[in-house]
Amino acid sequence: MVNDYDDLVAKLADLLLARKLMLATAESCTGGLIAGACTDLAGSSGWLERGFVTYSNEAKSEMLGVDAALIAAHGAVSEAVARAMAEGALAHSRAQVSVAVTGVAGPTGGSADKPVGTVWFGWSVGGEVRTERRRFDGDRAAVRAATVHHALQNLVGLLQR
Numbered sequence: 001m002v003n004d005y006d007d008l009v010a011k012l013a014d015l016l017l018a019r020k021l022m023l024a025t026a027e028s029c030t031g032g033l034i035a036g037a038c039t040d041l042a043g044s045s046g047w048l049e050r051g052f053v054t055y056s057n058e059a060k061s062e063m064l065g066v067d068a069a070l071i072a073a074h075g076a077v078s079e080a081v082a083r084a085m086a087e088g089a090l091a092h093s094r095a096q097v098s099v100a101v102t103g104v105a106g107p108t109g110g111s112a113d114k115p116v117g118t119v120w121f122g123w124s125v126g127g128e129v130r131t132e133r134r135r136f137d138g139d140r141a142a143v144r145a146a147t148v149h150h151a152l153q154n155l156v157g158l159l160q161r
Contacts, residue, residue: 064088
């Protein structure tokens with residue numbers, strides 16, 4: 001199946017290569033789909049340093065150094081955790097740029113505060129972390145696809161600044 005990320009990934013690759021920067025991904029609800037989209041492009045080893053799939057809270061803590069107390073206080077799907085994941089991806093890699101996602105892809109697991117489709121993003125570019133909360137409609141596959149697209153699109157935008 002051909003994805004619709006090819007143009008975004010090609011732009012991302014050009015931007016990272018031009019700046020001699022490496023990318024690390026930290027993914028929860030997408031389960032590695034962002035890194036997968038990146039590695040669909042031949043030559044991605046020149047700009048993708050590594051990807052972390054941190055689906056469980058324990059993985060977020062063990063692999064990215066996200067404080068368990070932070071997760072307990074705010075929940076895994078939160079601005080604080082998305083920020084910590086983006087920072088942790090850089091701290092535990094040789095990359096200079098990171099993207100992190102944590103969300104509720106569904107069909108279950110949502111709540112009144114965090115309904116299905118809620119995703120928190122974290123991007124670290126140029127030493128600054130930006131976060132954003134979005135809610136996507138659709139089934140699990142649609143939420144995950146929209147998350148990958150939004151993560152890549154905003155990363156391209158941040159690198160173009």
